[in-house]
Amino acid sequence: MFIELGHFALALALFLALIQSVVPLAGAARRLAGWMAVGRSAALGQFALVAVAFAALTHAYVTSDFSVANVAANSHSAKPMLYKISGVWGNHEGSMLLWVLILALCGAAVALFGSNLPRELRARVLAVQGMVGAGFLLFILATSNPFLRLVPAPADGQGLNPLLQDPGLAFHPPFLYLGYVGSSVAFAFAVAALIEGRVDAAWARWVRPWALLSWCGLTVGIALGSWWAYYTLGWGGWWFWDPVENASLLPWLSGTALIHSAIVVERRDTLKSWTILLAILTFSLALVGTFLVRSGVLSSVHAFAVDPSRGSFILGLLLLAIGGALALYAVRAPALQGGGLFAPISREGALVLNNLLMATATVTVLLGTLYPLFMDAVGGAKISVGPPFFNQTFVPLMVPALVAMAVGPLLAWKRGDLAAALQRLWVAFAAAAVVVLVGLYLAGFKPVLAVLGLGLAAWVAAGVLSEWAERVRLFRLPLGESWRRARGLPRASYGMSLAHFGVAVMVAGVAASAFEQERIENLRPGEHIAIAGYELRLREVRTVPGPNFIADEAVMEVRRGGVVLDEMLPQRRMFTVQQQTTALTAIRSGLAADLYLALGEGDAATGWTVRAYHKPLVSWIWLGALVMALGGVVSLTDRRWRLGVAARRPAAVPAAAE
Amino acid sequence: MRRLVYLLPLLLFAALAGYFAFALISGRDPRELPSALLDKPAPAFDLPGLGGERLSAATLRGEVFVLNFFASWCAPCRVEHPLLLRLARQEGVRLVGIAYKDRPEDSRRFLAELGDPYRAIGIDRDGRVAIDFGLYGVPETYVIDRQGHIRKRFVGPLSPGQVERELLPLLRGLARL
């Protein structure tokens, strides 16, 4: 009964979304307050209805109601409760429902907290949000309905894929969808601004929190996915440039450009059309990613169950949303006149450089991901584009971005003094040089690039600290005075410092992966592997039963210098129902390095294959991502967003007529 | 001129969407790999035979034949087997089999149970000959002409549709050459 209620609620939500798409837009055009207010009510109502629908589906999963086709296909009574719940979005239909739930939530947030937005702008934003929501609700109801019944209801479900029962994997989609949906709000703002024909600092102030929220969601979502791959897949890889991974990276890259570009619009009233384009682009990439993952045109480990009719529908959504927005852009953007001029060497100049590099990186990843598809479609040869291509093209683009990351914040707006900025960075340069020299000494001359990467990370980290020290005039004023300044700094600047510092930490982790060591050995009880100064001795392999599997568990003793430090228990699990075997890796994480163990096949007679890795600084990759996201969150809590936009004084000199 | 620049994103997007639409409509399977040896000489091979005498590419030269890689442990091979029997017995197709990574006794048992459509069978225990053909799964079926060139590859179990629309017409065409 609840399911039918949920189904009905979803249909009603579609109806409301359609109203939300049309009425406020008309109201804004005719300045009818009543019509514009409909946007607010519709958004709130839509959220309530979609929440009911989502609750209904969750209820079905939690109670293991196998008369619902979606539950029967993707759940099982023996699944632990946590995974029953996360199973709600672990399939195509449920994940789309989560999408629209978050979309409706964001729309409701704009409706509730947007009271200091100009009325027309808010109405238009809600209208565009409504359109996007309507599109997805229609997609769900037409092609991906989770509320279909299965008659007769089976005794139990089929969804017990052991690979999907994992905490990291359970939370990776919600964060990613938050990222994608957040970008739809920025998109709505961009389209609304184009309809209105005006982009100003107030608009930028409103867009930035949403762009930041989206970016934080994507950062955490991507990091979670990468971390999951690391501890699950048995050889410690964490990024494969797989098409679906790229699908989440693309909006992240363009989202990074967006949050930086919006700063310039806000502060200097320039780079408007470029920022609008970025806002459109970021959501477009989220949509393109959705298309790639769910339509079956690309093959990937991650791809959901594939259906060409779904692909066509999403393509239709793409055409309407992106085509429409870009057409609007082509017509309206030329009229958006910028204000402030700036010299090439300036804060704006650095941000423009960042934009350029991020945009190029986006195009690079897009090109690499789609090229095999293009060639295949035109009947050309079948080629592969894998990690070697991306490493060769993407990494060189990031190097100048990282160099500029330390310099940019030290440049003044409008016209910066590069020499002075570089002088302030002498500490950073020294730190980088020291790291490089020490690294070369310790590691030898191979791999040089990794050592340079570490130096680059040191450059950025020390640069962040130098910039902060500069702001509080550390050591140039009495410490108490510096402390007072530090407390007075806006949250957004701490957010920036944290986020950039997080980047440095992550880059260090990535660079250090070149120094990992691997040992694969066939061990009998009593034998050991020596790696990186550790001795890993196999004590025994015992059989361990689990709720839905039987596992071989190896008891590995970790010694260093003869002292037993720890015991690690890698497992090899055989799932009885699925007839599948997965390896449960044992990881001993430390700040300095991870010890990573995986167990292969074997038996008492022939011994067991054990694979051991020593991975220096690998946890820095995810720690860095977390610090980046934290920086974004800190920025979000800046008072300026909450206080709303101060009324603008009329500009002293209007921008010169064209 | 300036206005044209603003039109660029839309144009690029239109091209992209066009490609996507084309990819969707064409229904190409992204996982399917076309043979790298199409219209090239089939790899030479010399394998022990299931029936006792060896199977070599040289002895097969001069006639059109269909090479089918199979295995007793391969479920889809069971599905296509009746079709192979029909091809051999009713259509007179010259079918040659290669047992891929199979123990001879298992292959014999498989053929005893399901029927033997093959003129000759080779045993490829380590799968090297299969790799020479660019095989990436079983079953796979190759059409080889009189000159010993590979004319077509079918990946996966043959379907009646493929047989009617592609295999038989090709064989008739090659027989006339």
Added chain:
Amino acid sequence: MRRVLALLLLLAGPAFAVQPDERLADPVLEGRARALSRELRCVVCQNESIDESSATLARDLRLLLRERLAGGDSDAAAVAFLVARYGDFVLLRPPLRADTWLLWFGPFAVLVLGAAVTVLALRRRAAATVPPPLSAEEQARLDRLLRGDGA
């Protein structure tokens, strides 16, 4: 062992990649094999190299690669051996050919083009905001104001 091998053929779950018994005794050759394996695609997997993959075909190709290297093939020859059989699809680094120019040179072209457009846009904007010159009357009025004569 055979039973286990049979199980490997059937399962899709992540088990293992390079096994101890595959490795070559010569560390230089083994190093070359590992490096090359990372550049070769496992054609039955979804986006894995033969170095990472646990599929049997990947193992066969790893062994074949090592045989070719041990037999004296250069890196290029060993890879060409596999490409002759499986096509360019097996290369994770796409070859540089006329039909992949766009792929390989695209990023650089975009960077250069983007930089050019940016510079031009900035220049044009700088030129556009030069205020229009004053007319003679306005100039005279300005001079009077500056002298302090009143408007």
